[in-house]
Each structure stands twice: as structure tokens, then as C-alpha cells.
Amino acid sequence: MATSLVVVFLLGPGIDRDLEGALYAVLTGIFGTVGLYFFFSAVKTGPISVISALTALYPVVTVVLAVVVLHERLAVRQVLGVLLALVAAALLSSRA
Numbered sequence: 001m002a003t004s005l006v007v008v009f010l011l012g013p014g015i016d017r018d019l020e021g022a023l024y025a026v027l028t029g030i031f032g033t034v035g036l037y038f039f040f041s042a043v044k045t046g047p048i049s050v051i052s053a054l055t056a057l058y059p060v061v062t063v064v065l066a067v068v069v070l071h072e073r074l075a076v077r078q079v080l081g082v083l084l085a086l087v088a089a090a091l092l093s094s095r096a
Contacts (some may be wrong), residue, residue, distance in 0.1 A: 050092050060085050
């Protein structure tokens with residue numbers, strides 16, 4: 001918040017005061033805070049080695065959204081990569 005106020009002060013009237021942009025900024029802050037809460041809740045209850053590895057699989061969500069929303073086509077190698085990432089997540093999260 002303090003950094004944002006400094007930027008606003010330095011840029012002054014040159015800042016675009018678009019309501020839609022402000023809404024996206026607020027939503028980004030809210031979702032980021034909620035995500036951080038869930039991350040720390042997971043760290044509190046489970047091993048950090050597993051949790052950090054699972055959170056590093058976020059590109060899988062991007063790939064799935066690209067296929068569903070943007071109708072992108074994946075090559076066989078890309079599909080295999082996503083499947084292996086999901087197998088890795090299952091192996092990491094299982095208790096042996």
C-alpha cells in the first residue's frame with residue numbers, strides 16, 4: 001500500500017483513473033491475499049517440501065484454461081507434459 005501511494009504521489013495527475021482498472025487491481029489484491037492464506041494454511045498442516053512443489057504446478061492451470069477458453073490445440077508432447085505433471089502431483093501428495 002505504501003509503495004502504491006508513493007507511485008500515485010510521484011505520477012500525480014498522469015495516472016489513469018479508470019474504474020475498470022481499479023476493480024481489476026482490487027480483485028487482484030483480494031485473490032492474492034486469499035491464495036496466500038490458503039498457502040500458509042497448507043504449510044501449517046503439511047510438509048513444505050510437498051506443498052511448494054505442488055504450488056509450482058500452477059502452469060498446468062494456465063494450459064488447461066488456454067485449451068478450454070482460448071481453444072488452443074496442444075501437441076502430443078505438451079499433453080504428455082501436463083499428464084506427467086499431474087502424475088507427479090499425485091505421487092508427491094500420496095503418503096508412502
